[in-house]
Amino acid sequence: MSGNPGNLRQAARAKHEAALLRAEKGLKAVLRAQTPITFEGVAAAAGVSKDFLYRTPDLRARITMLREQQTPAAIAAAGRNAGLEGIDTSSIIRTLTAKLASERAQHRQELAELNQALAAAHGQILSLRRHLPNA
Structure with missing residues (x-):
């Protein structure tokens, strides 16, 4: 058998441990942010x-347990807080509508050309074709 399987096992173990540490930090970050705990969010x-x-x-057990401990009210509050607080959505809509109208006009012009x-x-x-001799 060629290679060094001991080194491969050691590297795989180190990679797994590093991923565990990142997962722990990610879980703590989700808890600190008080966002809904999901596998997707933690990942x-x-x-x-x-x-x-x-x-x-x-x-898996910790994430499942923490997710089940969350109350529906806390999840709903986190969802509301993640919205567009302090932003005038009507001005965003006006800006995007104007940009859309401009792009549509530009596309109509390009299509005509x-x-x-x-x-x-x-x-x-x-x-x-008219100038070609009949073949």
Whole structure:
């Protein structure tokens, strides 16, 4: 057998331990932020995969327990706090509507120019076909 399986095992163990530490930090970050505890949220905060969290029994049990301890009112409050506080949504809507109208006008203009170019190309093709000897 070639290679060094002991080094491979040691590297795999170190990688697993590093992922466990990141998962713990991610879980603490989600708890500190008081956001709903989900596997997806913890995975994103920790930089690990959801699969890793599900396959690690201790982490899976802790996340499940903490998620079940959350009250529906706390989850709803966290969702409201994550909204657009302090932002005038009507001005955002006006800005986006104006930008959309501008882009639509630009696309209509480009489409008209392309249609004119296509008509000219068809005319040139027809003219060239008329000048070809019949084969």
